[in-house]
Amino acid sequence: MRFRSGILPAALVATAALAPEAARASFLSGDALDTAAMVLAWIVIVVAPVIAIGLFLVVHVLPEKIAEKNHHPQQSAIKTLCFLSLVFGGMLWPLAWLWAYTRPVIFRSVYGTEKHEHYFVEMGERAAKGELDPLELDHLRDELADMAARGALPSKLRELPALVAQARPRAPAQPQAGAPATGGAR
DSSP states (O other), X not given: OOOOTTHHHHHHHHHHHXXXXXXXXXXXXXXXXXXXXXXXXXXXXXXHHHHHHHHHHHHHHHHHHHHHHTTOTTHHHHHHHHHHHHHTTTTTHHHHHHHHHSOOHHHHHHHSOSSOHHXXXXXXXXXXXXXXXXXXXXXXXXXXXXXXXXXXXXXXXXSHHHHHHHOOOOOOOOOOTTOOOOOSOO
């Protein structure tokens, strides 16, 4: 390649002009450097471990929260496994995570449900208030009947079938005035 005679020398002059005069290891000097090092040391020694421990605890509680959200029937055991995982440095945490996400197939075959009894208490309260639609109410009645057919209901659920039998489903929502009708041929 051929360069014009003026471009290459101009580029070399510009590069030399922009180059620093002397290289420094830090932009701080003297007491400012000591203060910055002290602040950084305190952050690394005190703040970072506190944040790391907090994140460790939050992550180890996740399987318990997932089991509660999904109404897992064995959430007490999952909570215990989470605690043991904290004691053993996180070694059991993957097992708690997997257990929280699995469906308890054998539990359903024995007890007739895949849900914790808190789920049925909560749904029974909603049914008594008339907050369930007809499908949810029928499903709740069927599940309680299946559980009762397999054996004695837990003490918290013994009065629930009678309460649910008296419950009325939520009335369907009325369309707003002036709203276009849904359905029909298109």
